[in-house]
Amino acid sequence: MPGSFPSRNARYRYLQQIVSGVSxxxxxxxxxxTIIWANETALEMHGVRTLADLGTTVPDYCGRFELRYRNGHRTAGGHTPIERVMAGETFNEVVVxxxxxxxxxxxxxxxxxxxxLTDDDGRRDLLVLILDDxxxxxxxxxRFERAFNANPAPALILRLRDLTHIRVNQGFLDMTGCREDQVVGRSIYExxxxxxxxxxxxxxxxxxxxxxxxxxEATMQLPQGGERCVIVAxxxxxVGDTRCMLFTFADLEGRRQAEAELRRSEQRFELAxxxxxxxxxxxxxxxxHVLLANDAFARESGHATDELVGQDAHALPLWADPQSxxxxxxxxxxxxxxSNLALPLQTRGGDRLDCLVSAELVEIRDQSCVLLVAQNVADRQRSKLEVADAIAAVMHDTSWFTDAVLDKLARRSAGVTDEQTSSLAELPPRAREILDLVCEGLDDGxxxxxxxxxxxTVRNHVASLYRRTGVDSRAKLIIWARERGVMGAPVRPRPRPRR
Structure with a gap:
């Protein structure tokens, strides 16, 4: 039961009736x-059942309970909420x-x-603490804070009211190289x-x-220069009473490195x-159907590469014997x-070319294909070891037969080089947009x-373009871009002012 409420006067009785029913x-x-009364809610919030267990005086209360402010600091002597109100201080909200x-x-x-509360003469008469659980x-x-901070996935929280970053976890700091003070408290515009x-x-x-x-996908500019490709959502x-947006990120840098290594592997395969x-x-x-053919195959068969690609071996015809x-x-x-099957090829001019054919099944674009090597029997000056090395280089890893490889080889057969296309295709959307404007002759501002x-941000993108293209000046960057078909809009001369 709550402690008994002394009825010094009718006002206290009215006050008791009012506060007994509040939540x-x-x-x-x-x-x-002297602590003269506490309602049931206040007792429950301290885990006690009677006023005596709560404490009948302020020192008694302070001897039974320890209060800490939310920053983890203990409330120094004389500065607990109950002691502060005893000193006549009023405060709207203190969280402990x-x-x-x-x-x-x-x-x-x-x-x-x-x-x-004061009496008719304005002197303190009664002190009240109101507690919300x-x-x-x-x-x-x-629990959310612990999970947010411990989550290895990069994340930050943006307050929607003013679009200001209010929290950031270690994963985001590690990914970007930022310090916490470079993010928290700054707006999304910064x-x-x-x-x-x-x-x-x-x-x-x-x-x-x-x-x-x-x-x-997004490309984030890093404080130390450079950029980071991520997936953001x-x-x-x-967060409390504040409406926010939780942003999470997936770092694509590992994927970009893997793609770069794949491109290098594809280039090695293409060359081989x-x-x-x-x-x-x-x-x-x-x-x-012929999917790809190398220069040696085109030379021996007498067909140009683009005449071979996409054609049916029977329609060419490729074999001297239709049953091949x-x-x-x-x-x-x-x-x-x-391995080393004697099958004669038929050249474009109708000649018969005796060959030893080796073939192996491979999977390309989820369909079964045949990797075929044909050695001209008459060409005996080439050593068996050289032939074996060439076959091994091509057959080493069929996973390199990707769309990118096939498209590159198809472009090569059409007379378009990788340098003219792949570098531009690899640029992020914003970098390509800035490159177009640089080619128009516009300055950073x-x-x-x-x-x-x-x-x-523009300066960082331009610096990144220098690194990507291997140039060291704006003029060279424009030349590099124009050699690859990026012309930009023509820069119009400014009209001379009238005199």
Whole structure:
């Protein structure tokens, strides 16, 4: 039961009736430090059942409970909320963790307000503490904070009211190389996490509306220079009473490195395939359509490469004996490979070319293909070891037969070099946009104004373009771009002012 309420006068009785039914905890204190009454809610918030267990005086209360402010500091003597109200201080909100004396871990979290009631002469007559139980809320927030900070996935929280970053985890700091003070407290205009986003306009629209920002690729500018390719997504959340957006990131740097290594592998394969000294071709097994053919194969057969690619071996015809594909079919179905089979090719001029054919089944674009090598029997001056090395180089890893390789070889047969296309294709959307404007002759300030970004952002992109292209000046960058077909809009001369 709550402590008995002394009925000094009718006003106290009325006050008792009022506060008994409220949902907040209420503690009444006399000016002589006597705790005269506490309602059921206040007792429950301290884990006690009677006023005697709560403490009948202010010193008694302070001897039974230990209060810590939310920053983890203990409340120094004379500065607990109950002591502050005894000094006549009124405060709107103080949030404290409450534990029993001697316990390290807090049991409750209270949000406390104070009232100082005065008599007709304006002297302090009764002191009141009003308590809200915030235990569950703060425990939930603490669990979220621990999970947020411990999550290895990069993440930050943006306050929607003013678009300011209010929290950032270690994963984000490690990914970007930023310090916490370079992010927290700064607006999205200063630390633009949507810079270079594939669907930037949609992301900004959703952010302004407080709606989910779908996953999209973005290129973030790093404080020490350079950039980071990521996948970013945003989810609306409430942090306390504050509406926020939780942004999470997936670092694509590892994928970019893997793609770069794959490109290098593809280039090595392409070179090995194209420069192999023996005729080599790749054919779709079903129908025997020529998918690729190297220079040696084109030279021996008398067909240009573009005449071979896409053609049916029967329609060319490729074999002097029409039954050759049936023979290869049977052997491939039986053993999965063919070695040194005597099969004559037919050249474009109709001549018969005696060859030793080796073939192996490979998977390309989820379809069964045949990697075929044909050695001209008459060409005996080439050593068997050289032939074996050439075949091994081509057959080393069939996983290199990617779309990129096939497209590169197809472009080469059409007379288009990789240097003219691949470097441009690898540029992020924002970098390509800035390259176009550089080619128009615009300076960094004008480009920044045109794209509504910071001038430093443009400067970082231009520096990144220097690294990507291997040039060291703006003029050389423009030349590099124009050699690859990026002309930009012509720069119009400014009209002379009239005199």
């Amino acid at each position: 907040d905890g209420v503690i009444l204190i006399e000016t002589d430090e 963790d409450v534990a029993r004396k001697g316990e390290k871990a807090a049991r409750w979290t209270h949000r406390i307000r104070s009232l100082v 915030e235990t569950e809320r703060y425990h939930a927030e603490e 630390v633009d996490i949507l810079e270079g986003a594939a669907r930037r306009e949609l992301a900004i629209e959703r952010l302004q509306e407080g709606r989910t920002v779908p996953q999209m 945003g989810q609306p959340i409430d 395939f194209r420069m192999a000294p023996v005729p080599t071709a790749i054919m779709v097994w079903k129908g025997w 594909t049936a023979v290869l079919d049977r052997l491939l179905r039986k053993d999965g490979r063919v 004008t480009i920044a104004e045109r794209l509504a970004v910071a001038r430093n």
